[in-house]
Amino acid sequence: MTVDSVEFTQRLSERAIEVEAALEQILDPTPQADEIARPAHLLAAMRHGVLNGGKRLRPFLVLETAALAGADPQAALRVAAALECVHCYSLIHDDLPAMDNDDLRRGMPTVHVAFDDATAILAGDTLLTLAFEIITAPQTPTDDANKAALVLALARAAGIGGMAGGQALDLEAEKTTPNEAGIITLQAMKTGALIRFACEAGAILGNASKQDHEILIRFGEAIGLAFQLADDLLDVTSDSEHMGKATGKDAEQGKATLVGLHGQDWARRQLAGLVDEATGLLDRFGDRAQTLCAAARFIADRDR
């Protein structure tokens, strides 16, 4: 039995609705009992940056790896929402004029355009902070050992050795073209680290065996590489109307990518190899891993 792409996109959108509802509840604008105050303007900016109809791919990976590992679904949903807060904070900050200076994201004005730069900086800051609150809050039904492990893994994935460090390398890469090894490091940090964390989170939540834990991490690394290759292909082959954001920027800015170095055919062969590697890793789980295998194919096929 395999999950075909129609079944997969159906499941992805069902999961996105669950995640959206969890995020909506977490960012509920009605005042909460135990708070001093949440400034309405800042909360509106956080909501603008998060409740934007994204595909919720990273949360999807948390939910599906958690299900595979037998974790509590409610705990998985909370961690999925936390991870999406980190992803959305990074988009808000990356879009700032001082960084990538993007006005458009999923067809909508970016947070600093809809609000202002100061509010966008603070909305990113508070979303990052909120992620750690969500994981450790009493509403997240997993034990303290798992909470501490999740915080540590997420902080490492998002920090200077992960996503934010990757963004710093990306800004440098516009000035000093990195070589192939440099591009791979940059992408493993900027994009790969959070996708890897998504798959590790399921293993942590499900108290997976050491071997299953390792395999889910390696699966996350393989699809993280595939995600970035597919993204670079999309930047070359797609147009801005279809993407809902600026495209063709890599070539325009002289930014080095593996697609730019080796060409589209090479990239498509690499993608196929990564999908084989990722799905092969999950053989041991049999049919229960079919949705994750379909996710690997979906990630690689986004440019079709």
Added chain:
Amino acid sequence: MTVDSVEFTQRLSERAIEVEAALEQILDPTPQADEIARPAHLLAAMRHGVLNGGKRLRPFLVLETAALAGADPQAALRVAAALECVHCYSLIHDDLPAMDNDDLRRGMPTVHVAFDDATAILAGDTLLTLAFEIITAPQTPTDDANKAALVLALARAAGIGGMAGGQALDLEAEKTTPNEAGIITLQAMKTGALIRFACEAGAILGNASKQDHEILIRFGEAIGLAFQLADDLLDVTSDSEHMGKATGKDAEQGKATLVGLHGQDWARRQLAGLVDEATGLLDRFGDRAQTLCAAARFIADRDR
């Protein structure tokens, strides 16, 4: 036995040296074994924002409340360092041109001046993230329940209902003058929340009784109020050369403060009352709390 101000400043600077050494080790620029990469430029910006000779008052409060509660000193030092990372991230972001636009901090160029805006944004982001990594890392010798509790309390203190939310209110306050209640809320969030956390952290680390825990929190709230009042007084009475940062900005920007509303004499009487309240709360601990009592007096007397 009381600790006089000379003994106190001596102890404060001894503690600052311990904290500085812990931060230096955490931000060690030599490559670490288990990392992909840490961009040198970004790490340098983090170091510039953190290793700047600050008084380390918040870390001091963690260390002293932890000692009072009988906590592991090494765990307290790690949490103290984590809190200082959060404090320094907030200074880096607050100083940005899009926010308070300050070029000078403790007599040195601010991070966005010494580096650039993008690097300052990322340095703040990575310091905030690092704080949660420090708390949950294996090198912090406290149990997972305490780690999860510390992460939750710190995230709440730093997030939209705490410090960052207070900064958002502060930016609004430059446009729409808040009333007295609004000023108190703003200051409790922007400045009070992290000081309150510093004192709660000691209680968590020492597994304090529920009553001691509550008392340390109330102590933190009282000295947090005192800290802000003393800061507002300093802004009125001090000069920029002595402070190492811009002063007189509140009045210049038409920013409402309690000192502006009620005058300097009222503020000094309030401060004395807060010191009495804070030191009275610690009566139950006897002589062991003398250093913390001296800290309350020190915080209130900073404008002399």
